[in-house]
Amino acid sequence: AQTVTQSQPEMSVQEAETVTLSCTYDTSESDYYLFWYKQPPSRQMILVIRQEAYKQQNATENRFSVNFQKAAKSFSLKISDSQLGDAAMYFCAYRSNYNTDKLIFGTGTRLQVFP
Amino acid sequence: ETGVTQSPTHLIKTRGQQVTLRCSSQSGHNTVSWYQQALGQGPQFIFQYYREEENGRGNFPPRFSGLQFPNYSSELNVNALELDDSALYLCASSLEEGLNGYTFGSGTRLTVV
Numbered sequence: 714a715q716t717v718t719q720s721q722p723e724m725s726v727q728e729a730e731t732v733t734l735s736c737t738y739d740t741s742e743s744d745y746y747l748f749w750y751k752q753p754p755s756r757q758m759i760l761v762i763r764q765e766a767y768k769q770q771n772a773t774e775n776r777f778s779v780n781f782q783k784a785a786k787s788f789s790l791k792i793s794d795s796q797l798g799d800a801a802m803y804f805c806a807y808r809s810n811y812n813t814d815k816l817i818f819g820t821g822t823r824l825q826v827f828p
Numbered sequence: 829e830t831g832v833t834q835s836p837t838h839l840i841k842t843r844g845q846q847v848t849l850r851c852s853s854q855s856g857h858n859t860v861s862w863y864q865q866a867l868g869q870g871p872q873f874i875f876q877y878y879r880e881e882e883n884g885r886g887n888f889p890p891r892f893s894g895l896q897f898p899n900y901s902s903e904l905n906v907n908a909l910e911l912d913d914s915a916l917y918l919c920a921s922s923l924e925e926g927l928n929g930y931t932f933g934s935g936t937r938l939t940v941v
Contacts, residue, residue, distance in 0.1 A: 717870075750932075756916060758871070758932035804870050814884025815861065816920075816930065818870030 719819035736805030832933035853921030
């Protein structure tokens with residue numbers, strides 16, 4: 714069975730600085746997607762970025778980028794130029810391309826942004 | 829286009845009762861997934877409905893059941909509520925089993941007393 718581990722329960726960053734959130738996962742599959750979701754106090758999960766395992770190039774979305782290390786099964790999220798609105802829970806998630814019915818989430822990292 | 833709408837937003841039930849939670853999927857989406865998020869945890873997959881049929885199920889007992897309607901909206905039913913069922917229940921809709929990503933609702937906060 715696949716598992717997702719987020720070892721940082723809480724992180725903090727100064728506004729305009731850069732922060733990296735860690736995620737590791739375990740799978741024997743070769744074809745899958747990885748996601749980072751943001752959950753603000755409104756509770757809605759918002760997709761931040763996704764990475765397909767077959768793509769070697771790291772995904773980037775504006776201030777958000779990932780460091781995808783397939784052999785090490787590591788998928789970290791870098792947030793550059795942090796903004797107050799980035800404060801939220803961040804969840805790493807895995808989805809198999811063989812069994813596409815579910816996302817497997819980590820336990821989350823709470824990010825605080827200080828002015 | 830509208831997003832995913834869940835109702836009610838909050839609910840308090842007594843142990844042993846039954847509850848029905850509702851989800852309206854995003855326009856054009858034919859797949860609905862339900863997740864349970866306990867306090868301080870990541871969401872756990874309950875089940876998925878694709879074109880009105882259950883398409884996958886997580887490690888939840890049979891007292892958790894669901895439906896998907898022809899307009900692709902969905903219900904989650906929980907019978908014989910237990911205190912541990914207290915959680916945020918999230919609905920996510922997608923097109924074709926999530927191959928192109930998921931849109932989440934804001935959830936229903938269920939408290940069982």
